[in-house]
Amino acid sequence: MNMTQQIQQVLKRNLLSVTESRSKILELFLQQNGALAHADIEKKSGSSFDRVTVYRTLQTFVEKGIIHTIPTADNSILYALCKDECTAGRHHDHHVHFVCQQCGNTICLDDITVPDVRLPGGYQARHVEVVVNGVCKDCRTSH
């Protein structure tokens, strides 16, 4: 199955009409290993789409569980592809996010589960977000 087919399949599975902007933006995520910021998408899509369209597309993708957001220290929202288990409204993003200080990339460490956190008495945890800052594999080996 080529990428065009894969894109159509993902969109149709989520009851979304197949449009140029959605296809292109989804393609960017499939090609990219790491996370993308809104600004990245506007640039990489060749500024062919309106700002508003990009906003709305990302919002739709988040709602449908195709991508998820990652909070960052510098207060920019990052978006990354979800694993297949994610459905509308139910994100299974209990994985660790890694931000490389060198290349700036943010990647999802899907296989690293979030460690247990012992809370003081009375506190009830419902969701734990872990963001690790450091140097990624590529930057460490290739310098």
Place this chain on the structure above:
Amino acid sequence: MNMTQQIQQVLKRNLLSVTESRSKILELFLQQNGALAHADIEKKSGSSFDRVTVYRTLQTFVEKGIIHTIPTADNSILYALCKDECTAGRHHDHHVHFVCQQCGNTICLDDITVPDVRLPGGYQARHVEVVVNGVCKDCRTSH
């Protein structure tokens, strides 16, 4: 030592001139257990200061290590008092942050140390940020 003296001491220790806005904003943090957003500060300070002054004061406090920022899922920056060990440029904020879904408060769990996260080979961790979402002590007991 009363609070006014304490405020002056903190400012002077950080080589900052003692001004009305800095004193007032620092007072807000000392009175508050949890974290504050920029908007909270503008409101609580009685809108007596210019927006710009609040921005610059918070920025200065972060630089001096008096407060630190907390990334949140909804992409708003929160600020909270640092422990004494923090100095300019060197934040020792390796503690867990807790966001209550009910009251919206964010507090620093200073005594809860960040758990170890096992990373894939090649990855080097330098800082780990843990934000726990759930229901806080007060909201659980008082409903």
Place this chain on the structure above:
DNA sequence: ACAAAAATGCAACTTCGTTGCAAGAATTTT
């Protein structure tokens, strides 16, 4: 109290994100 240094407030500006609405594309129906 005075001079030097620093902080504040104002205005203007940029960036980021949202909303309403008309025009355009995609989907469904016949």
Place this chain on the structure above:
DNA sequence: AAAATTCTTGCAACGAAGTTGCATTTTTGT
């Protein structure tokens, strides 16, 4: 395959959030 319907897009306008330059005021050190 074309028409009708539904959904998406782009535009314009708007609002919130944050930044910068500069004149004025406040703080500090002597």
